[in-house]
Amino acid sequence: MDFVKYQALGNDYLVVDPRLTGFEPTPEAVRLLCDRHFGVGADGVLLGPIGPCDPGAVQDPVRLRIFNSDGSECEKSGNGLRMFALYLTEHYRYPARFALRTIAGTAPVGVLDPIAGVVEVGMGKARLTAVDEAFTAGGRELRVTRVDVGNPHAVVPLAEISPELARELGPAIGRHPSLPEGSNVQLVRVLGRGAIEIEIWERGAGYTLASGSSGCAAAAAVRTLGLVGDTVEVRMPGGAIEIRIEDDEITMTGTARPVASGRFAPAFRAALDGC
Ligand SMILES: N[C@H](CCC[C@H](N)C(=O)O)C(=O)O
Structure with missing residues (x-):
């Protein structure tokens, strides 16, 4: 087995396990793997477990690296953590509670229902780097709240949102020269004190149907703006997650599902190795 594909509310990742597949994650190889026409196809790659992985030593966080479909490496992925937690319970017999480690640090995970794929992740504290700041992008005057939840997010509350607007404003804000x-x-x-709806444009992957860290950042931003309470249902095109914020600590709960596992064709494997 060379990869397992998971999806979390329509945000799809390939788990590539270094113990099973000697995959070198060059940017070109990740791009080819994620290419929906020339490769397997995904929004990103979860490479792990890297280093020690022992279900008898759950106090030791299991390390993984996360890549976007454009080949860039990112610090964290909320959906990716839920998917990788399921991978460890399914393939390494991990118990319900353990911890994962990414560039952003350690995240406790709880597999609440392995059959339905319900996973809870401690996403840490949100760091607000700009609150309700005037921001001009795509020829529009916007109000942006910037939030770091281990990776960077720019949150824009609007009266009306749509996939088209996310595809237009996403790159204009996300690749703005002021955000190097x-x-x-x-x-x-904002739908009410306990629910929001979001459209997402991901750095390194473009428009996606869902994003866990985006849900956390959006909930933390509108809570700081006084628009929602401590528990928020975040509705995304691919489905909803629940965000709870207690003492500034964010807990995200949502589903993830395995889709398929497979082998690379020899010629495809050779192309990956040649990248
Ligand atoms: N899909 C991911 C977000 C990946 C973040 C990545 N696009 C970045 O460059 O920070 C999630 O569920 O949180």
Whole structure:
């Protein structure tokens, strides 16, 4: 087995396990793997477990690396953490509670229902780097709240949101020269004190149907703006996650599902190795 494909509310990742597949994650190889026409197809790659992985030592976080479909490496992915948690319970017999480690740090995970794929992740604290700041992008005057939840996000509350607007404003904000690291972008419509709807443009992957870290960032931003309470249902085109914020600590709960596992054809494997 060379890869397992998972999806979390329509945000899809390939788990590539270094213990099974000697895959070198060059940007070109990740791009080819994620290409929906010339490769397997995904929004990103979860490479792991890297290093120690022992279900008898759950106090040791299991390390993984996360790549976007454009080949860039990112610090964190909320959906990716849920998918990788399921991978460890399904393929390494991990128990319900353990911890994962990415560039952004350690995240406790809880597989609440392995059959339905319900996973809870401690996403840490949101760091607000700009609150309700005037921002001009795509020829529009916007109000943007920037949030770091381990990776960077720019949250834009609007009265009306749509996939088209996310595809238009996403790159204009996310690749703005004032944000040299780039940013994930969320357009947010507040539905009430306990629910928001978001459209997402991901740094390194473009428009996606769902994003866990985006949901956390959007909920934290509108909570700081006083528009929602501590528990928020975040509705995305691919489905909803629940965000709870207690003492500034964010907990995300949502589903993820395995889709398929497979082998690379020898010629495709050779192309990956040649990247
Ligand atoms: N799909 C991911 C977001 C990946 C973040 C990535 N696009 C970045 O460059 O930070 C999630 O569920 O959180």
